[in-house]
Amino acid sequence: MTLRLHNSLTGTKDVFEPLEDSHVRMYTCGPTVWNFAHIGNLRAFLFYDLLRRHLQVAGYRVTHVMNITDIDDRILDQAMHAGTTIAEYTKPYAEAFFEDMKMLRVRPAEHYPRATEHIQEMIRMISTLLERGNAYVADGDVYFRIASFPHYGELSHLDREGLRAGARVAADKYDKESVSDFALWKKAQPGDEKIGAAWDAPFGKGRPGWHIECSAMSKRYLGDTLDIHAGGVDLMFPHHENEIAQSEAANQRQLSRFWLHSEHLADATGEKMSKSAGGFTTLRDLIAAGHDPLAIRLFLIANAHYRSRLRLSEESLHAAGEQVRRLQDFARRLKLPVAPKDGGRLAERVAEVRHAYREALDDDLNLPQGLGHVFELLREANAALDSGEVGEAAARELLLLMADVDAHADVSAAQDTTLAAEVEQLIAQREAARKARDFAAADRIRDELRDRGIALEDSKEGVRWRRVAKV
RNA sequence: GGCGACGUAGCCAAGUGGUAAGGCAGAGGUCUGCAAAACCUCCAUCCCCAGUUCGAUUCUGGGCGUCGCCUCCA
Structure with a gap:
């Protein structure tokens, strides 16, 4: 069994091996808690969950770090408007995030570091970058000097020329050496301190830029080089590109060996769901509309491969709900007394399907294909159950198969067994x-x-x- | 304008150089007091054109269409 994962760095499916034997260090970009997560965000988080679960299935111990971004421009704006501190403002949204994760049966990460609790680590890294000449101070802000990092753009395959052509004109506001240089530290503005968004630093009072938190916190919890760094495709540029520049310039080591990116969730019109474009759907909305959280979970991880676009629709959610029901019903049938002996060669078939399922997951987490095999077998097994031909050996294999499926999908375990x-x-x-x-x-x-x-x-x-x- | 992805049945979707998994929806049937569930049967030649090949949905080129990224973004 060889696990292969699509690595954005190489653009190919590469055989995955962690640096350290049997231990995977993984960092994934988490939520910015300025609002409720929409289900496009949740798709990415469930992708991390699928990845994490499969790494465990493959026998690895996983140390997973997922950041909580609790400071950024939107949070500042909102807190300012609400007349409160950023800590107070973000609190309910951070709590909602964990509730969402729980409802969707996401296995918790080992660490959920918050940006505001790691300012010192960020300041240290920025200081290192200043010392090395990879950063410079301009009017109280600190910028990363992209010209000092020749590998810039290698992840997203954007060259400097392309960047310049596409860059928006920002020169009016900032005093940067180059328009594509990005902020590591932003000078405190009037009012920032009052809402708890300003920290002292050797280079002046201010707050961190967006990208530095991931570089600083991944180093703190996982070291200089990660096995896997994952996020949504929209983070590839500039966020991940900037992380690479900062971390590799500061640490002189490769930041991550594998970069995994999950595709977007589209709304009913086929366009990317996004908060700024308005019209986004939260988990709460779907549950209020009568959808089972497990159906939503299965829809998000299994309706399409993680690198394909997925479109949100009533029909697809309904289909996922039916799949959940079929899996649950089947799991329940398996608990009933079995026939005295096996008929046919069902046990062998189950073993074949278990193997095919595992191979599908080992092939860049192809859960849709894996489940295809499982549902095909479900029909055969139900027929055998109908005709009383499932004995102990086949039943045992079938239970193992269902456990295999639940290791990723986690939807078939019977719930709600008490009746009024x-x-x-x-x-x-x-x-x-x-x-x-x-x-x-x-x-x-x-x-x-x-x-x-x-x-x-x-x-x-x-x-x-x-x-x-x-x- | 630059870079990239995708286009498979009513809907969603996997996949392969040799005549297309699976799910939902639909039709008919078995079972059932009726229903439901389960099972059985039926339901596609893979956007278009050209090329490579004994053979292409799968490779190459062109076209049409949809979408993403190009510093808010999962």
């Missing part, structure tokens, strides 16, 4: 009515439960129920 006593009573009443062949009464009870969001299914093994969307 009243509902249990209604089910019992209906059973009594059915025995007495009073089907009118039985159907009345079933309809009533359906209205309350509980669907009943009569099977050979007894009555099953599950939660469904209320009508």
Whole structure:
């Protein structure tokens, strides 16, 4: 089993091996907590989760660091308007982020460093860059001197000429040597201190630029060279390019061996969802609209490969919801008593599918393909269950397969097993009515439960129920 | 203008130089008191044109279309 990952640095799928045996150090760009995360943001975070989970499946210990950006221009503006401090302003959004992660069953990272708690590390790195001549002070701001870093642009494959042609005119506001030089430190403006957004530094009171936090915090928690750095495609330039320039100029070491980028989520019109363009959807919106968080989870990680654009639609969310239901129903069937012995060669087939599933995931995390194999087998296995041909050996293999799937998808584990006593009573009443062949009464009870969001299914093994969307 | 990606059934989507996984939706059927679930059957020649090849959806070139990045951005 060889894990291959698409590396933006080389533009190809490369065999992944960590620097340190069996231990992966991974840094992923987290949320800027100036607002609720929209589900395009969440797609990226779920991509990190898929990556992390698969690295663990592949046998690695993972140290995952995900930053919380709690200072940037938008936060400053908002806090200023709200008449509060940036710490107070960002608090509820940071909390909402963790709630979202929990609802979507994202496995927590080892560290969630916040930018405002690592100002000293940033100041140290900026000082190093100044000493080395990679940075300069201009009117209280500190800029990175791109001319001092010949490799600039190699990740995003943008050359200096292209940058110059595309650069917006910023010279009116800043006193930079070159228009593409970027800020490491921004001089404090009136009012910044009052909202808790100004820090003392050898080069003057101010606040960090956007990019330096990732360089400083990844070094602090993971060292000079990471195995993997991941983010959304829109971060490739300038953010990741700038991180590379800062870190490699300061540390004289490669920042990351693998760079992974996830594609955008598009809205219903097919265009990238973005906060500034207005009209974005949050997890809360989708849940309020009746979507199961697990359906949203599966949609985001499995409806399309992570490097393909994904379009948000009711239909796709519904399809994902049906897939979740099928996986859950199947997992539940497996818990029932099995047949005395196996018929056919199902156990072998399951072993084949387990292998194919693993290979798909090893091939740059191709979960959509892996699940394709699984659903194909699900049909065969359900048929075998229907005809009582699933014995212990096949059932054992099937449970292993479902565990394989849950290692990534994590949607099939039965949830919500407690029923209110009243509902249990209604089910019992209906059973009594059915025995007495009073089907009118039985159907009345079933309809009533359906209205309350509980669907009943009569099977050979007894009555099953599950939660469904209320009508 | 520069760089790049994509275009597969009603919708979503995987994929390969040798006649297209899977899911949703739809139609018919088995089972069921009825339903639901499950299962069975049906439903595509892969944007267009040219080229390479014994053979291309898969490679090359051109065209059309959609989208992304070019310092707010997951």
